[in-house]
Each structure stands twice: as structure tokens, then as C-alpha cells.
Amino acid sequence: xxxxxxxxxxxxxxxxxxxxxxxxxxxxxxxxxxxxxxxxxxxxxxxxxxxxxxxxxxxxxxxxxxxxxxxxxxxxxxxxxxxxxxxxxxxxxxxxxxxxxxxxxxxxxxxxxxxxxxxxxxxxxxxxxxxxxxxxxxxxxxxxxxxxxxxxxxxxxxxxxxxxxxxxxxxxxxxxxxxxxxxxxxxxxxxxxxxxxxxxxxxxxxxxxxxxxxxxxxxxxxxxxxxxxxxxxxxxxxxxxxxxxxxxxxxxxxxxxxxxxxxxxxxxxxxxxxxxxxxxxxxxxxxxxxxxxxxxxxx
Amino acid sequence: xxxxxxxxxxxxxxxxxxxxxxxxxxxxxxxxxxxxxxxxxxxxxxxxxxxxxxxxxxxxxxxxxxxxxxxxxxxxxxxxxxxxxxxxxxxxxxxxxxxxxxxxxxxxxxxxxxxxxxxxxxxxxxxxxxxxxxxxxxxxxxxxxxxxxxxxxxxxxxxxxxxxxxxxxxxxxxxxxxxxxxxxxxxxxxxxxxxxxxxxxxxxxxxxxxxxxxxxxxxxxxxxxxxxxxxxxxxxxxxxxxxxxxxxxxxxxxxxxxxxxxxxxxxxxxxxxxxxxxxxxxxxxxxxxxxxxxxxxx
Numbered sequence: 001x002x003x004x005x006x007x008x009x010x011x012x013x014x015x016x017x018x019x020x021x022x023x024x025x026x027x028x029x030x031x032x033x034x035x036x037x038x039x040x041x042x043x044x045x046x047x048x049x050x051x052x053x054x055x056x057x058x059x060x061x062x063x064x065x066x067x068x069x070x071x072x073x074x075x076x077x078x079x080x081x082x083x084x085x086x087x088x089x090x091x092x093x094x095x096x097x098x099x100x101x102x103x104x105x106x107x108x109x110x111x112x113x114x115x116x117x118x119x120x121x122x123x124x125x126x127x128x129x130x131x132x133x134x135x136x137x138x139x140x141x142x143x144x145x146x147x148x149x150x151x152x153x154x155x156x157x158x159x160x161x162x163x164x165x166x167x168x169x170x171x172x173x174x175x176x177x178x179x180x181x182x183x184x185x186x187x188x189x190x191x192x193x194x195x196x197x198x199x200x201x202x203x204x205x206x207x208x209x210x211x212x213x214x215x216x217x218x219x220x221x222x223x224x225x226x227x228x229x230x231x232x233x234x235x236x237x238x239x240x241x242x243x244x245x246x247x248x249x250x251x252x253x254x255x256x257x258x259x260x261x262x263x264x265x266x267x268x269x270x271x272x273x274x275x276x277x278x279x280x281x282x283x284x285x286x287x288x289x290x291x292x293x294x295x296x297x298x299x
Numbered sequence: 300x301x302x303x304x305x306x307x308x309x310x311x312x313x314x315x316x317x318x319x320x321x322x323x324x325x326x327x328x329x330x331x332x333x334x335x336x337x338x339x340x341x342x343x344x345x346x347x348x349x350x351x352x353x354x355x356x357x358x359x360x361x362x363x364x365x366x367x368x369x370x371x372x373x374x375x376x377x378x379x380x381x382x383x384x385x386x387x388x389x390x391x392x393x394x395x396x397x398x399x400x401x402x403x404x405x406x407x408x409x410x411x412x413x414x415x416x417x418x419x420x421x422x423x424x425x426x427x428x429x430x431x432x433x434x435x436x437x438x439x440x441x442x443x444x445x446x447x448x449x450x451x452x453x454x455x456x457x458x459x460x461x462x463x464x465x466x467x468x469x470x471x472x473x474x475x476x477x478x479x480x481x482x483x484x485x486x487x488x489x490x491x492x493x494x495x496x497x498x499x500x501x502x503x504x505x506x507x508x509x510x511x512x513x514x515x516x517x518x519x520x521x522x523x524x525x526x527x528x529x530x531x532x533x534x535x536x537x538x539x540x541x542x543x544x545x546x547x548x549x550x551x552x553x554x555x556x557x558x559x560x561x562x563x564x565x566x567x568x569x570x571x572x573x574x575x576x577x578x579x580x581x582x583x584x585x586x587x588x589x590x591x592x593x594x595x596x597x
Contacts, residue, residue, distance in 0.1 A: 011417040017495050019418075021410025024403055025426055025470060028463025033429040036440035043440065050446055101332065106325075112332055114583055116339060121579045123524040125544045126568040129551055130346050133561050141345055144362040173342065180590055233435055235527065242553035254435065261439050262531065274435045281433055 044272035049265040061272035072248065073256065073273070077280070079164060080253040084231040084284075087168045092223055095175035099182030100208075113183065117176035128239040131170050157240060160249035167237055167250060178223055185219035186212065217295045225288050232281050253277050346572075350374070350565035357561040373566035382567070384539050385546040388454060392542060393522045395458035400518045401511045402504075404465030408473035409499045413485065430467050442531055452536035457528050461518075469514045472589075476510040477503065513589045516582050520575045543571055 012019060044061055046054035065073055102113050119127065135142045135156040143153045156166040189212050197207045213220075235254035237245075243259065244251030257277065261270035349357055350373055351366040376382075411423055445456040464470060484506075485498045493501075504511075529545035538546065550557045551564040579586060 008417060015414070015416040018410060018414035018416035021414055021495070021499075022407055022416075022422055024462065025407040025464025025467075026422055028460060029426050029429055029467075031444075031463065032441060032460045033432060033437060036437040036444070037432070039443070040436055040440040043443075050443060098335070101328075101335075106328065112336065114580070115336060117587070118343075118576065118579070119339070121520055121524075121575050122572045123526070123544055123547075123568075123575065125524075125526040125548050125552075126346075126571050127342075129548070129564060130342055130568060132553075133349070133564070134342060134345055138360070139358060139362060139561075141341075141362055141364065144364075173339070177590075180587055229433070233433060239526065239548060239552060257435065257439075261442075262534065267439060267443065270439055274439060277435050278433060281435075 040271045040274065043268050044275050046268045047266075048268040048271075050267060051265075054268065061269045062276075064269065065272060065276060072251070075248060076244075076251045076253050076256045079249070079251060080232060080234065083164060083168060083234065083252070084228055087171050088224065088227045088231050090168070091172060091175055091227065092178060092220070094172055095178035096182050098175060099179045099186060102179070103183055103186040113179070116179055119173045120177045124236055125239055127173075128236060131173075132240050135166060135170075157250060158246050160245075160247045163245050163249040167240075178227070181219055181223055182216070185216045189215040214296050218297060221288075221292055221295045225285060228284055228288065229281055232277070232284065253280075346565045346568055349561050350569050352562045354560060354562055358559065370562065373562045374570065376563045377567045377570050381538060382543070382546065385541045385543045388540065389523065389542040389544070392454055392457045392525075393519055395454075396461045396522045397515045397518050399458060399461035400465040400469055401515050402465065403462055404469035404473050404514060405504055405507050405511060406499065407464050407470045408477055408507075409495075409503050411470070412474050412477040413482075413498075413503070414495060426464075426467055426470070430471075438531070445532065451532060452540060453532075454540070454542075456532040457522075457525075457542075465514075466518075472514065473507055473510055476507055480506050509585075512582075513585050516578055516586060517589065519578060523571075523575055547571065 043054055045057055045059065047056040047060070048054040098116060102109055102116070134140050137143060137153065137155045137158060142156065146153060154162055154166075157163045193211050193215070194207055197211045202210065233254050234252045235258065237250050237252055238255045238258060241250050241255075244255060253273075254277075257270050257273045260266050260273060348365055351369040351371070352363065352373075353366070353370055356363050356366055411419065441456075441460075442451075445451055450456050450459075480503070485502055488498050488502055524544065525542075526544040526548060529542045530548070533540050533542070533545055541549070547564075547567060549555055551560070551567070552558070557563055
């Protein structure tokens with residue numbers, strides 16, 4: 001109690017050992033989080049290419065984003081939002097369906113779960129280049145299979161009209177990640193509630209709709225928020241296209257920022273773009289959190 | 300989906316365990332899973348089968364699905380000095396990150412759970428708030444910071460930050476774990492005259508082995524698979540500085556010197572997949588439980 005009245009200096013002197021334990025992480029946060037945020041905000045109001053110190057302080061980067069560069073940036077934002085709006089819900093539905101299929105005591109279920117999860121753990125760059133090979137318009141097996149099924153060939157990511165759809169479908173290869181979260185949510189749905197619904201004469205589908213899904217809403221909300229934020233920051237496509245794709249059809253916002261910073265060394269502009277992205281991510285998260293009345297919390 | 304609801308209603312109507320309707324339902328169930336698995340594993344099969352083909356076979360039309368003769372020589376490509384050097388670089392980054400993440404996250408977590416000091420609350424809030432921060436924002440200024448420190452084109456930027464705290468999420472995980480360890484154990488040590496550092500290294504650290512193992516595994520796969528970090532920090536470095544993932548991308552990605560040599564690409568890809576896959580299969584229980592744990596708490 002007396003310690004409370006004495007100042008910080010006293011605390012530093014008596015509890016210096018405690019401060020040594022937290023010193024590394026506090027320094028880490030200051031150097032690798034606080035300083036970057038502050039300097040990023042500063043750079044975003046300057047022209048900066050690393051070779052010379054930042055110069056030309058003003059709003060020019062933000063003005064450029066919404067005027068001269070808007071044609072490209074607007075398209076980039078559009079692609080990113082469209083990707084998020086389509087891929088996140090469909091991915092959630094597919095992974096939920098897969099989890100339902102694997103949420104039972106059947107022989108081999110454990111092995112199936114692991115197999116469906118495997119795409120998640122292998123190196124992303126191997127996956128990207130593997131898909132580039134599969135969807136190769138000439139030598140890829142995707143077109144060979146399409147032809148075998150009597151369907152027309154496609155240019156996949158190289159054709160602006162199919163590029164985004166291809167990337168979305170390829171993304172479904174990773175539904176194992178969400179499947180694991182669904183499985184744990186399903187395991188926690190009370191068996192008594194399901195039994196009660198069954199005794200009331202509810203069929204499997206009715207039970208799913210009125211017991212299982214409401215009980216899973218916290219997981220639905222969690223996956224919705226985290227995968228939306230992740231989807232808005234998509235960058236992996238860059239390794240398939242090496243840029244923005246044909247006619248910028250795959251110029252995701254994350255790719256745009258990367259290209260501005262590390263290809264064109266316009267670091268000031270790239271920082272401004274990352275703040276615009278931050279605002280978009282923030283708005284989307286806020287909207288999701290505002291609308292979370294449908295989430296059922298047990299306690 | 301259809302098979303699923305059918306299988307669930309089955310016990311309502313038929314009580315017998317081996318009725319013909321039930322057997323049909325199980326067959327449908329396994330057939331559905333088998334079809335899904337085939338689609339899912341098709342990319343892996345492609346990778347594996349192409350890794351055994353000759354160069355002419357991967358560029359043959361109509362597209363070949365299997366090699367005429369298995370060419371194990373593609374795998375020899377991976378054992379060139381160049382790739383072995385990249386493997387060494389990758390292992391250095393992986394090892395440093397594993398060391399930093401486990402040791403430092405436990406160290407910081409010990410401070411926050413076991414030590415007394417005035418600024419505990421505000422510092423903890425400050426640290427946890429960085430979890431919300433998108434990497435988008437910090438990535439460019441951090442690059443500039445390393446550029447100003449003349450550390451670009453070296454492996455340092457890929458692991459130095461880990462030694463400053465070991466990762467906020469990891470700290471959080473260790474804290475959860477440490478809260479479960481009874482304080483009596485360290486009180487006994489205090490009575491024996493041990494200081495906090497002694498208690499940390501000889502009591503707390505060994506007790507945290509399970510959670511540190513989980514952190515070590517995730518850091519291993521995370522760093523082994525990382526491509527974005529190397530791409531940014533080693534972009535203009537010489538080949539001898541690359542990590543495997545970056546070398547793989549530069550050699551076999553668009554415009555790479557071996558872009559067309561899909562047989563080599565797939566062989567190297569298979570080899571690069573093996574370490575994380577082996578680690579995953581060995582520790583799948585810890586990993587999957589951990590994913591759920593971080594998912595629910597984080």
C-alpha cells in the first residue's frame with residue numbers, strides 16, 4: 001500500500017528485476033510497432049524514395065490516390081472487395097459443410113480431417129507455383145480435365161474475365177483451415193439440445209438450422225471477422241502473376257501497395273495507400289462488430 | 300450435405316445397426332468423402348507425378364499424367380550447392396526464430412504473470428493492442444528502418460524482431476499456461492533463496508515445455524513457409540543469401556531461369572513440403588488443438 005503512494009522512480013528502483021523481464025517486449029513494441037506506425041503516418045504525407053530524406057510535406061499522396069491514380073486504385077479496391085465478399089462467405093459455407101461431413105464417429109474420419117488440412121501446412125510459394133502449373137493454358141492438367149469432360153478450355157488467371165474467379169476457386173483448396181475451427185465448434189454443441197430437438201420431432205435439417213447453427217454463431221462471427229480482414233489484405237496472388245495480372249485484373253490492394261513501395265520505390269505513396277487500406281479494414285471490422293447482435297453467447 | 304442429413308436421420312427410422320438402408324448410407328458417405336479427397340489431393344498427385352517426369356514429358360501434348368519411367372534424377376537437382384546454401388540460410392532463420400520465440404515469450408510472460416510492478420496493466424494493454432495492428436501498416440516503415448540500419452540483404456531482419464519479446468500472441472499463450480502453474484512451486488524456491496531469474500530458468504521454463512513446444516512447431520512451419528519476409532528483405536541480395544522459398548520463387552516463378560522445368564520445380568516442391576508435413580503429422584494433435592485455442596482466445 002505504501003508502495004502505491006511512492007512514485008514510479010521508487011518502483012523502478014525496487015522492482016527493477018520485474019522491468020527487466022518485460023523490457024525486451026516493450027522495446028520490441030516501441031521499435032517494431034509504435035515507431036513504424038508513427039513514421040508510416042509521417043511518410044504518407046511526404047515524397048520518399050529512401051535515397052533522399054523525405055521531402056515535399058503535404059497531402060499530395062492522398063490527393064493522387066483519389067484523382068490521377070484513382071482509375072487504377074479504384075479498380076484495385078473493387079477487386080479486393082469483390083474477392084472478399086465472394087470468397088469469405090462461400091469458403092465458410094464449404095468448410096462448414098466439410099466439417100459437418102467429418103463431425104461423426106466413423107472409421108477413418110481422423111485421417112480424412114488431416115488430409116483435408118494438409119494444403120494449409122505446405123509452403124505457400126510451392127502451392128502458388130503448383131497452381132500456376134495446373135492452370136497453365138497449354139500444358140496444365142486443368143484444361144486437360146476440362147477437355148476430357150467435354151468443356152471448353154480456359155485461360156484462367158491470364159484472361160481478365162476469369163482471373164478473379166480462378167483465384168477464388170483456388171483459395172477453396174485451403175478450406176481445411178476453417179474446417180478445423182468448425183469441428184471444434186460442432187464438438188461443443190450440446191448433445192442434449194440436439195437430442196431434445198430430435199424428441200420434439202425435428203429432422204436433421206431442422207436441428208441443424210435451429211440448434212447447431214445458432215450454437216455456432218460465435219465461431220461464425222470469429223471466422224467472418226478474421227477471414228474478412230485477411231482477405232482484404234490478400235497478397236499471395238502476386239506470386240502467381242508477378243504483378244497485377246492481365247490488365248490489372250488481379251491487382252489486389254496488397255499487391256498494389258507492394259508494387260508502389262518495392263517496385264517503384266514510392267514509399268510515401270505506398271504508406272498513404274496502406275493507411276487507406278487500414279481505414280477500409282477498420283470500417284469493415286466496425287461494421288461487422290456493430291452487426292453482431294445475431295451472435296449467441298452462452299454466458 | 301445430402302448424405303450427411305440422410306445419415307443423421309437414419310437412426311430415427313431404423314434402429315438396427317446393420318440394416319441394408321444403413322449400409323447403403325455408409326457407402327454413399329464414404330463415396331462422397333472419397334470423391335472430395337480425390338479433388339483435394341489432385342494437386343499433390345500432379346506435383347508428385349511431374350516430379351518423376353523428364354523435361355520433354357512435362358512439355359508434351361496432349362498433357363501427360365504419369366511418367367513413362369520414374370526419373371529420380373530430378374531430385375538430384377535439389378542437392379546442388381546453391382540450394383543447399385539456401386537450405387542452410389532457411390535453417391538459420393528457422394532456428395533463430397524458434398529460439399527467440401520460445402525463450403523470449405516465456406521470459407516476457409513470466410514478467411507479466413509472476414512479477415510485481417506498477418506499470419504492469421498499462422504495459423500489458425499496450426502490448427496486446429498491437430495484436431490488432433495490420434502488418435500492412437508496419438511493413439514498409441520496418442523495411443525502411445532496416446534499410447537505415449544497413450541490414451537489408453542479410454538474414455537479420457528475418458529474425459531480429461523475434462528476440463524482442465518473441466511475439467505478442469506467443470506471450471499471451473504462455474501467460475495462459477503459466478497461470479495454470481501453482482504459485483506454491485516458485486514460493487518454495489523463493490524461501491530457498493532463489494531470485495526471479497533463477498526461478499525462471501530452472502523452474503518456470505521447464506514447466507512450460509508443452510506450450511513452448513507448440514510455439515516452436517508453429518514458428519518452424521511459419522518460418523519455413525515464409526516468402527513475404529525474404530522477398531522484401533533479400534530481394535537484391537545474392538543467391539547465396541536467399542532462403543529456400545525465395546530461391547524457389549526466383550528460379551521457378553514467372554521469368555525465372557528454370558520456369559519451364561516443371562519436373563525440377565515439382566521435385567524441389569516435394570522436398571520443401573516434406574519438413575512441415577512431417578512436423579505436422581508428428582504433432583498434429585498439439586497443432587490442431589492449438590489452432591483452435593488461439594482461435595477461440597485470440
